Amino acid sequence: MLNIADTLRIWCREARPFALATVVQVSGSAPLPVGTALAVDADGNAVGSVSGGCVEGAVYELCQQVLKADEPPTRARFGYSDDDAFAIGLTCGGELDVLVQRINPTEQPHLTAALDEVAAGRPTAVAHIIDGPEELLGRTLGVTGDAGTREGSVGGEDWEDTVTAQARALLRAGRTGRVEIGGDATTCPERLSVLVHTHAVRPRMLIFGAVDFAGALSEVGRFLGYRVTVCDARPVFATPARFPHADEVVTDWPHRYLGVTEVDARTAVCVLTHDAKFDIPLLRLALHLPVAYVGAMGSRRTHTHRLELLREAGVPKEHLIRLRSPIGLDLGAHTPEETAISIAAEIVAHTHQGPGTPLTWSTGPIHRGTTRSMVSSQA
Structure with a gap:
């Protein structure tokens, strides 16, 4: 429903009745998740989607029927039919249940x-x-x-x-x-x-290290819907002009800022400094916090040395296994932009518990709802 919130808000404020079709259950490779909606007003205007195109026509007709006849809410199931190639269904092979109801905003x-x-x-x-x-x-x-x-x-x-x-x-x-x-x-x-x-509220992406990789990652992070913060202790590098895509740029020691800023179970912490004087106190704290993701940039040699320093600093084994280092998926990345995609891909895969393997090599549903990590451009 909230995928079309802007239009629904206008219709509600205009007291315009509409039919709302909401995906309430999916199985297999249904293209859109539960909660996605399509709405149709009395003039036939439509907004949103429930299937990415496969069954939109049938759902649109059902919406018009419910809206014009003022019928009670009704549910319909759509799936792929092997027996009838021309049946209305999902070509992706999944199934979805849709609830269609009439909404009168005044009520x-x-x-x-x-x-x-x-x-x-x-x-x-x-x-x-x-x-x-x-x-x-x-x-x-x-x-x-x-x-x-x-x-x-x-x-x-x-x-x-x-x-x-x-x-x-x-x-x-x-x-x-x-x-x-x-x-x-x-x-x-x-x-x-x-x-x-x-x-x-938007989840947070905390990027530590005002480097070129941070500029590219802040752009990708914002595109993915994160509220992005870039933090560095060096004021000459930590400037808004260098990171126009970040929501905020903070000049502070990384571990000190992380200790006072707000984080939650959706926060992604990306450490791009690969400098022990910044990394060790920062990662020691980050790995203790209940955040979603902690990744650190560096070569495999840097990673091995970093683990030794973290153990010496008293970080327990159960915290160390949370560290994604070297950060990112192995995409063969070289440039800051490619590396940012690599890091973002690992965060997405980690969030949704995806294996990060090519879909060509896998079987089963595409949409569900860990992997080698080496970015060749890391120092």
Whole structure:
């Protein structure tokens, strides 16, 4: 849903009814993830996608039907058919379930409020009932702001408390996900499947070392949606003019800055200095923090020496195994730009637990939801 938040916000503010088709379950190589949506207004305008093109026409027609007839929410499944080559389905071989419902913004002002929060860049979650009692199907509840203010209704205080708690947890993790609620006397008597759409603040990429590689990596990191910080103790190198793609450039000793700045379980720490006086105190701290990724640039000889120094500094083995060094995937990179792609590729693979091997060599689903690492250009 939030993939088309900008347009939905306009339609809601104009009190324009629309049909919303949301991917609520995928299997196999379905091209788009759970939570992705397509919407159609009364004039036939469409925005978004649920399949990247395979079944858009059928979903569009279903949206128009639900919107014009004011029908209750309905679910449809699309998959590949070996028996009928002309059947509507996914050519990629996967399957997806789509929930289609009519949205009247005047009846759901909390949805407009949630979309306003998204537009303002504030953390927001929309809990969406995708399976359960017929009278609750399609209902939404918004959880907005850092304090988790709740608006909307999903039918009963007990349910709403439980749904809100789940939405807050996923919002903190920055993850859209499906949760199962109820089915027992202590929560709610009937079982609900709730899809929580989240718009979290951008994850952070902390780049230490104001070098040419940092300039290229800051551009790639920002492209991937990270809030990028470049930090270096040398003021002559740590300047905004040298790193125009970074959200901020900090002049400070790396370990001192890392010790006071905010990090979380999505933060990527990239150490590009390969200078022991900076690296060792920085990595000693970084490997202790609950961040997503810690990588350090350097040759294999530099890496071996760095590990010795970290052991001497008292870094335990269970922390050392978290270190990605030499940083990046083996793409045969040479230039700063190629190296930045190599580092970013490793971060993406690590985030999604991908093996980093060519898809040509692998089998099974392409979309799911560790590897050798040598960047030849590292010093």
